[in-house]
Amino acid sequence: MFILILLVIMYPLQTVEATSISKKLDTVEEKYDLEEISVAEAKELGAIPIKFNTIDELDKFLAQEEAKEEALAKENVLVENEEKSTFAISDIPILSLFISKANAASSTASKTLWSNGVSTTKGYARVTKDKDKKITAVSTWSNQSGVPWPIGWESVTSYHSLKSGKKSGTATFKGNKIYYLILPVRDMAYKKYTSYTMGF
Template sequence: MKSFKGLISLALLVSMLSFGFDSFKVAAATNDEIINSEVKEVAERNDLEIVDPNLIPKDQMVDFDTVEEFEKFIKEDENVIIEADQIENNSISLFAKAKESKKLYKTIEYNGTGKIEAYARVTRKGKKVTNVVVWSEQIGIIFGITYTPNDTASYYNLNSKKTGGTAYAKGSKLYGASIQGQPVGYKKSVTYKVKF
């Protein structure tokens, strides 16, 4: 009889411990669910797309203690200083009686140790624009952000006199973050304007 009571006590102890551990797992999952819910709200407010965090190398993730810090980082990235309309002369050549010139225009977004540059190489015959090539690239390291250009979606519009216009370099920023140890990946489509 004593061994039967001991067996029941042992079974009761094991079930209590199991229940206690399950409660701990539920509490941890609830914390992750809360973070996920808050991150989804941040994504909606800031026009972000949540992506698989495994796409981002761990050494490229930025650590945050709170979701609020994470959102502040996103808003600061949107408010970086952009230096626009720098002009660099490339070449001038003569064809027939009209002068053809090429100029490179660019817009730069600075992000600490790196930058994203958007370009428009504009060819003019006389004063009229005859060709525009638009592209963009990331230069240097931008911690927590990987920029991917989408040159096939980039385009330009000319003014009515076809003497100038605006180029639109498209791409996406892939961000990696760890919020309270939980990895989060998100993507934002961006467009850089280059006036020429």
């Protein structure tokens, strides 16, 4: 009988607590534009879980991550590696008659889009220029290296646009940050659609 009375008292308290946690979680989801995905999908994308004892801890963590991301965006670190092509069209005189833009050179520019010390997401643009330094081809991509903890990366698309003189441009990288969370309520996973840009 005592156990039954205790259960009758405890059940409403647990329900109220779960409702309160769910409301806080809804607020955090909206604040950081998180979209819930299945834990199985997060695992498939290689995400490693991170545990939070309270929703407030999660909120604080996400706020810190946004602050880091904003600081990194301000740094705008760009690394460029010049790679001269080993084959120059001008080496074969007959081809130079048909292809006017000889001596093309390509370089790869990269920018750290997001980093936390154990994981780094970078954007890349391989740019080929002709002898007049005009861009003739661009290839863009992004990837994550290191341990995908606590945030994984799923590349969705990348593309570029050239400025009018075709001597520079902007690469855009879009993807989902993947969060696999162990929360007081249950294990959950989220993705957040994110966009980054890089000049080249």
